[in-house]
Amino acid sequence: MTKLINFLLFLLILPSLGFANESLETVFARMKPKQAIAIAYQEKRSMGLFTEDMVSQGYFYSTPENILLKSQQTPSIEIMGVVGNQLYYYNKNDNQRYQTQMSDDLPISLHINTFKSLINGDLIALKKQYSLEFSNTDNQWTITLTAKDYDEEEQPFKVIMQGLAKQAANYLLIIDPDNDRSEFTLKPQKINDSTEKIINQLLKLLKG
Amino acid sequence: MQKLKSSFFLLLPFLIAITFLSINFKTDLSTFFIAGETAEEILLASEIQSGTLSKRYILSIGSPESLADTRFINTLTTIFKNIKGVNDVWLAGETQSTIKTISSLYKHHAAQLYSRDPQTDLAVIFKPENLQKRAEALKAALLSPQSDIVKQIVKYDPLLLSLTSFKNLSEQFKPSLKKDHHYQNLILETDKSGMEFETHVIIQQQIQTIFNQQKEKFNSPSKLEMTGVPVFAVSTQKRMQSDITFISILSSFALTGLFFILFRSFRVLFWVACLLITVVCSAVLITQLIFGFVHGMTMAIGTTLVGICIDYPIHALVHGQVSPENQRVNAIIKIFPSMLMGGVTTLIGYFALGLSGYPGFQQVAVYAGTGILVSLALTRYLLPHLMIKTQQQASCLKLNLLSVWLDFCQRWQAALLSLLILISLGCFYVLGHLTWMQDLQELTPELNDLKVIDKRIRSRMVSMEPGRFILVHAKNVEQVLQRGEQVYKILDQLKTQGDLSDYFGLYPWVLSKQQQQINSQLFDKAVTPAVIKQWQQALKLQGLSVHHLGRLDYSPHKFLTLEKLLTTPLGRLLSNQIIIHPQQVLLIIWLSQHNSARLDNIFSNDENVHYFSQRDMLNKMAVDYQHRAQIMLLAGLGLISLLLMIRYRSLVKTLQTLAPACLSAVIILALWSLQGVAISFLHLVGFLLVTAICVDYGIFYQENRGENIALTYQAMAASMLTSALAFGCLMISQTKILQILAEVVTSGVILGFLFCPIVIQSKSIKTKK
Incomplete structure (x- = not known):
């Protein structure tokens, strides 16, 4: 009997032992993509210059060939993409296209590079620019990234990422220095043959 | 006599030594041949010899077989900046530092620089339906990839007047910009004029060496071509x-x-x-x-x-x-x-x-x-x-x-x-x-290779005609800006008549103080309580904050001076359009495709504004030199004949x-x-x-x-x-x-x-x- 109880206890302990070993590195190792990624998102954007929050939905795509795409479907179709060092933008409403080179001078570069590093599990790149805090409970892990360089008059740029235990991230919160924030609810999608087709179509739309 | 002979042979080595030690040598062909008639031509020639243009190279890097590698270009840009004697290096057509400067500088001067014709433009801006559109555009801008920049600007310029002017500028550039993605062009600016031979020989060698080293490192198929006044010099x-x-x-x-x-x-x-x-x-x-x-x-x-x-x-x-x-x-x-x-x-x-x-x-x-x-x-x-x-x-x-x-x-x-x-x-x-040479450029066929490379490099860039422009002349900066503003009006008319496809002056970068004053006075007058109310309604409709964006308070009004502008990164975009000299200032307005005869005719009677065509100037010089040479020959013959007559009777x-x-x-x-x-x-x-x-x-x-x-x-x-x-x-x-x-x-x-x-x-x- 005692042996059975001990065995059962051991079985009970086993999962918690496993969860207690969850770390920054293991979370990021899980995030490192071996193939293309597709993530459905719902974004809630709160900005001080707006009276209401803005909600949008769409998909993120990332490929091992260094392509990152954000395809907003609602409330309007807008596509943003990073291919290598080039940033592309397309707004279907006014048929506006935009292309520029990513550089440190471009404020959005910070968001994009951070996002890229997160999606690709690039811990080394993130540690260069952010101080990282990792915490976890039985059910969930949280990573908080706080920018190392920031204006003394403002808050540092912050990113908070969360996910269920042993799973990929399902929540992302970006807090700008002026306290504007974007909240993403993320849902990874299955990759199939049509994913590559979709990515190519989006790239075609972006480049015109 | 022996003393004379000895003295001569003794002094000769000293004479040779003094000659070698004291000689100051120049090789610029333009100083040899160009005899500008007007003060402007002389100033323009000296600017080409020793001004901004004479210090810049255009480096074209790429290959027809593959797209330009931006990492390779960025590495080259960084390393080139460290060459001794190099002041700065930037990508031609690069906009990032421009955008940064625009967002930081122009937000404080939106009410001074929003228009060249404020009475007409303000009536349009403050129409209720246009205020609605402006609020809609503001919302879109705040949600765009450039929202961080827009957020900085709207605190001072909620109407985004400054951005509207630059949006027009970027649309103006769109058809002119050649997008050959196989090549990237860098502008390299040096400290010394292109006529400083020793300095530029070393710089050009170093550019080539660095390029070859990095090309090997990146395994790039790119080639390097260079042009600019220093290359020719x-x-x-x-x-x-x-x-x-x-x-x-x-x-x-x-x-x-x-x-x-x-x-x-x-x-x-x-x-x-x-x-x-x-x-x-x-x-x-x-x-x-x-x-x-x-x-x-x-x-x-x-x-x-x-x-x-x-x-x-x-x-x-x-x-x-x-x-x-x-x-x-x-x-x-x-x-x-x-x-x-x-x-x-x-x-x-x-x-x-x-x-x-x-x-x-x-x-x-x-x-x-x-x-x-x-x-x-x-x-x-x-x-x-x-x-x-x-x-x-x-x-x-x-x-x-x-x-x-x-x-x-x-x-x-x-x-x-x-x-x-x-x-x-x-x-x-x-x-x-007998046929007479019409084009002075035929006298320098040895430079044809360089001219071909120059044309090829420039064809990958903006399609402005570099050798044809409007030259505005005045005693000081304020006067040249005011005259320039009058010229823009004429050029706008020519555009509507189809005689000019486009031009590039100093607006929207800067206006004269006089115009800035008028702009801000009229703006303040136009912002009535009714207009503010309409704007706030437009903001509410878009879900934008009235508290932050609804006041339309653009004071205090500060003038933006050209001198200040030239000290910012924008200075390097504009420095080849303005020549400031103690006694006079020249403004160059670049032109796209145009009817040269029409422009020449319009400005022919204006003593302060000229249509300048480098090719036409050189051709006119060819005719002028020909006439002078004919007179010289006749004068020389005449004088010699006179001398002979006096001698032989x-x-x-x-x-x-x-x-x-x-x-x-x-x-x-x-x-x-x-x-x-x-x-x-x-x-x-x-x-x-x-x-x-x-x-x-x-x-x-x-x-x-x-x-x-x-x-x-x-x-x-x-x-x-x-x-x-x-x-x-x-x-x-x-x-x-x-x-x-x-x-x-x-x-x-x-x-x-x-x-x-x-x-x-x-x-x-x-x-x-």
Whole structure:
């Protein structure tokens, strides 16, 4: 009997032992993509210059060939993409296209590079620019990234990422220095043959 | 006399040393040829020589087989910035630092710079429906990838007036921007002007070395092409230095060899060489003293001076060595008046050149004038005493062919003269078909490779026509901006009429203080409580914050000055459009495709605004130079004729003396006319020199002071051969300008020499074999 109880206890302990070993590195190792990624998102954007929050939905795509795409479907179709060092933008409403080179001078570069590093599990790149805090409970892990360089008059740029235990991230919160924030609810999608087709179509739309 | 000889040989090394140590050398062809008539042209030329344009390179990097690698380009940009002497490097068409500066700077001046026509524009901006659209656009901007920049601007400029002006600018650039993704172009700006040869040779070498190293590291198939004023300047200087060195060495050896063949005496060769070195050093020092520098072209053309100045010692040697020792000095004194006359007529030729107004030819005139005077003085007062101890010779020169030609001409003079007159008449007829060079750029075909590369690189960039622009001139910055604003209105009208596709002035970057004042006053007046209410309603409709964006308070109003703007990163975009000088300021308004005749016509009566076409300016200069050269030639001929008339008091003798020179010029021009060769002002300059030299032959033959025509003709032959050889050496030059002079003068002096016995009936026809 005692042996059975001990065995059962051991079985009970086993999962918690496993969860207690969850770390920054293991979370990021899980995030490192071996193939293309597709993530459905719902974004809630709160900005001080707006009276209401803005909600949008769409998909993120990332490929091992260094392509990152954000395809907003609602409330309007807008596509943003990073291919290598080039940033592309397309707004279907006014048929506006935009292309520029990513550089440190471009404020959005910070968001994009951070996002890229997160999606690709690039811990080394993130540690260069952010101080990282990792915490976890039985059910969930949280990573908080706080920018190392920031204006003394403002808050540092912050990113908070969360996910269920042993799973990929399902929540992302970006807090700008002026306290504007974007909240993403993320849902990874299955990759199939049509994913590559979709990515190519989006790239075609972006480049015109 | 011994003291004189010793002093001369002792002082000579010092003279050489002083010359080498003090010479200040320049090679910029524009300083040699460009004689701007107006203050603007002079300022523009000096700006090209030493201003912003002269400090910039365009580096085109890429390959037709693959897209430009931006990491490779970024690495190169960073490393190039560390080259010593490089001020900055940036991507052509790069917008990021521009956007940063715009967002930080212009938000404070939105109410000053929003419009050139505020009354019309404000009425449009504050229409209720347009305020709705503006609020909608603001919302879209805040949700766009540029939202971070927009958020910074809207605190001060909620209407985004500053961005609207720049949006128009970017739309203006869109059709002009060539997007060849195979290439990236970098602008590299240096500290020193492109005319600083040594600095730029090193910079160009380093650019190439760094590129090759990084190309290997990145395994890139890209190639590097460079253009810009420094590239042309270094290439020109290298060519000129190579020419001067090569020509000097070649002509020295050739003349030495010829001299030795003619006189067969090392001692004589040594004396004459010392005399000529003295002549050249004196010419260089005097030119340096008067102008502060010696131009490379002066040196190149000046080395031919050796071929002219050697004539006087030759005549002295030929006549002196056949005389007994105790009569040599007198023999030379006897022929000296002919030499002096010859020297004066040659001086007149160069003097006429100096009066042309071309800065370079003024130098050549001083250089040549000094050389001729020093040569005459040394021939008269020093050479005779050097020759005293040498052996008497029956004849210095054994040129049998000369005697044959001389005899032939004497025997058949009448027939030959008739034939020559007939040929000349035929030539005069053919001269009617002479073609004149229209494009001065044809004078620099050696730079064609660079011009092709330049065109290729620029075709990958914006399609503005770099050689055509509107030039606005004023006493100060405020005035030039105000005048520019008036010109923009005219150009806008031309756009609507279809005579101009687009133009690029200084708006929206800056306006005059006067206009900024008007803008802010009218803006404040237009922002009424009703307008504020409408704006706030528009904001509410878009879900935007009235508290943060609804007040429309654009005070305090601060002027944005051009001087301040030039200190920001935007300065490098605008610095090639504004030239600020203590006494005047020039504004350049670039043009896209346009009707040049129409623009030229519109601004023809405006003394402060000109349509400037570099090509047309050069072509106008070609015509102008041609006219000046024609006047110079006629003036030179006229003065020489007058001198000869005074001397001979006989029209026939004067015409006989001039005839060999004039006939050789006519025949050569006729031959070119038949061949379809385009004649330029340089050809006429060459003919001026031919006239000046050939008149000497006429004088010597006419006067025959040695009373031995064969001996006189031998001396002339030696002179002719040295002149032809000296100028002939210019044929190997890489510079077309020097080749033209070589062709004209060499053929001219040979013909002039040959015509003397045909045209001139010498008094004592004593042909001694």
